[in-house]
Amino acid sequence: MANGWGRARKTVGEASRLIGRSAAGAGRATVRAGRGTGRATVRAGRGAANGTQWVGRATRRLTYAQGAGRTGLGQLIELTAAQSAGDALVTAALAGTLFKLPVNEARGQVALYLLITMIPFVVVAPFVGPVLDRFRSGRRFVMAGTLFGRGLLCFAMAAAIIPGDVFTIFPGALAVLVLSKAYSVSRAAIMPNVLPADIALVTANARVALFALVTAGVAVPIGAGASAWLGAEWVLRGATVVFLFQGVLAVRLPRHVDSPDLDLEEEGGERPPRWRTMFNVGPVVAEAMQANVAIRLYSGFLLFYLLFLVQDGKLPGLAPAVTIGALAVAAGVGGLAGTAVASWVRTRSPQIIVLSTLALSAVTTVVAAVVFTLWTAVAVALVASFAQGLGKLALDAIVQREIGEEVRSSTFGVVEAFLQIAWVIGGLAGLWLSLFAGGSAGLAVMAAALGGSLGWLLLRRRRRSDARDARVEAARAAGPRAGSDAGTAPDDRPAAPRERPWPDPPGTTTAVVRRDDPPAEKRTKPLTNPHG
The missing domain is CATH 1.20.1250 (Growth Hormone; Chain: A;)
Known part of the structure; x- marks a missing residue:
């Protein structure tokens, strides 16, 4: 009997020791698993932090590139x-x-x-x-x-x-x-x-x-x-x-x-009336503004004209929601592409960029008016957004280069106001034409407007070029003395400010510049930037 109880106690003890060892092993495994999970979590957190830091460093390299x-x-x-x-x-x-x-x-x-x-x-x-x-x-x-x-x-x-x-x-x-x-x-x-x-x-x-x-x-x-x-x-x-x-x-x-602050009295001149300087911006800025006004009017027209064509069922092919989504995606891609192209054409003249965007819009609209389908409508939406983005960036560069410090903000305010008014007028025209005109008729009207604007701007540019060439020839024929006098009063515009040696000392500013053929951008660096 005693031996039986002894063997039973021994068996129970061994079982208890086995259970204890198993529990201890399970506990150690749990601890190891917890440590592994914790290390994995820490590594994941460090990876996310490293990824964020990498994105931040990459962004900083892009924004701080080229000085x-x-x-x-x-x-x-x-x-x-x-x-x-x-x-x-x-x-x-x-x-x-x-x-x-x-x-x-x-x-x-x-x-x-x-x-x-x-x-x-x-x-x-x-x-x-x-x-x-x-x-x-x-x-x-x-x-x-x-x-x-x-x-x-x-x-x-x-x-x-x-x-x-x-x-x-x-x-x-x-x-x-x-x-x-x-x-x-x-x-x-x-x-x-x-x-x-x-x-x-x-x-x-x-x-x-x-x-x-x-x-x-x-x-x-x-x-x-x-x-x-x-x-x-x-x-x-x-x-x-x-x-x-x-x-x-x-x-x-x-x-x-x-x-x-610009002190014109030290330069020997008088400050012109602000309202006159704001609107008399010279032919280069005026040409870029007029081209962008035409493009912005075109963009506003397309937005509301195409949307109401979709609503009225005049643009078949896909479901209305899908069609609107396709037009929106095309507009977004066009705007992004215009910005990317602007960063690529580094040495091109901004005046040529502006006129090229207007010409591209006119040609695309003519094609879409002749062959009006869903996909040509998507194409004109993309081109309009592309032209609007690229043309506006080129216009900003022209204003920044041609307009002096004393009225630059005012000029930008006037530019923004004119562009928005043109967009609203285009949108109202799109609403009105969508009542009774089909896709081809409405785009034909806009093609005529864009083509007329481009032809008028090119004609004015040619006249200015011919007048400038005539003045140069007259100056050469009259001799050096008469030529120097002839260059001080070009047509109906005030004389340009005197040329200054480059670079000027920091702290000076340029006056409003009005000329047909401005020098390269790098010769018009701001005089207030000590790093330029």
């Missing part, structure tokens, strides 16, 4: 890209209330929407531009003010979203748009001050626009998803943080972004 980090252009690119993301968040948050395009509603409501979009530009042209010109010595703070102002407006609109206070949301949204355009005008005006010696103006403008498009394209789906999940008020609060942080960074831009 852009030394002159401040890289910082300006990053600042503009971030504020573009903030604007995209605001658009995504308000898409369901204010800025949703009412395609399926009455044409009268769409026309009202178009007219409302003109309000901020009517404010920018006569008021914001001259104010920015008067504060050239504090442009960093002006840009920071536009960012801080948008941040505070977003905070106020976020508080008004839940109660549905339209009287706060609607004026706030228009004010955000005004400040956004004021930032764009100021940014375009300071571009020559941060331009490196190895980058042309068109390329620099394209680099800024490219990063702004990419960040906006990333921010829009994020903002739309967050708005659907958390609510529009939280997206606006996020935009508030973005704008306030970027306002701080705007103040930290290099000091040579600011331009000293």
Whole structure:
């Protein structure tokens, strides 16, 4: 009996020891698994952090390439890209209330929407531009003010979203748009001050626009998803943080972004009336503006004309939603392609670029009017967006090169206003023609308008060239003394300012330049940029 109990106890003890060893082994395995999981998690976190750092370093290499980090252009690119993301968040948050395009509603409501979009530009042209010109010595703070102002407006609109206070949301949204355009005008005006010696103006403008498009394209789906999940008020609060942080960074831009006030009395001249200088911009800028006005009118026409053709069933081939998606994708690809091409054509003349985009638009529209199908409509949407993006970048470069510091912001304000008015007029024309004209007829009208604009601009350019050649021949025939006098009063334009030795000392500025044949871009570097 005792032996039986002993054997039983021994068996139980061995079983207990086996269970204990198994439990210990399982515990050690669990610990090892936990350590492995923890190390894997840490490695994954480090990998994500390394990936983020790699993307950040790659982005910084792109924005600071070719001396852009030394002159401040890289910082300006990053600042503009971030504020573009903030604007995209605001658009995504308000898409369901204010800025949703009412395609399926009455044409009268769409026309009202178009007219409302003109309000901020009517404010920018006569008021914001001259104010920015008067504060050239504090442009960093002006840009920071536009960012801080948008941040505070977003905070106020976020508080008004839940109660549905339209009287706060609607004026706030228009004010955000005004400040956004004021930032764009100021940014375009300071571009020559941060331009490196190895980058042309068109390329620099394209680099800024490219990063702004990419960040906006990333921010829009994020903002739309967050708005659907958390609510529009939280997206606006996020935009508030973005704008306030970027306002701080705007103040930290290099000091040579600011331009000293121009004292014309020291130059022996008088300051011309501002309104006269704003509109008398010379033939080169005027030609580029007129070509871009035609392209922008064409773009606005196509947007609303094609949308209502799809709504009315006059553009068959695919389902309406798919057709609209194809047109939208084509427009997006065209805008991105225009920016990419602008960064590639580094040594081309911006005047030739502008006229080439107008000619491309006219030829494509003629082909689409003759053979009107869904895919030719997609092609004209792509070409219109391409021409609008590339032509506007070339126009910016021309204004930055040809217009002096004293009225550059005002000129950009006038340019933005004219382009927006042209877009609205084109959109209204598209609404009207979509009532009774089919696809071919409407595109034929626009082809005639584009072809007429191109022919008129080429004819004026030829006349200016002939007049210049005649003056040169007359000067040569009259001799050196008469030739020097003859060159001081060309046709109906004021005499150009005296030529200065290159480079001028830092801190000086150029006057408004009006000439038919400007020198190369690298000879018109801003005199306020010590790094150029």
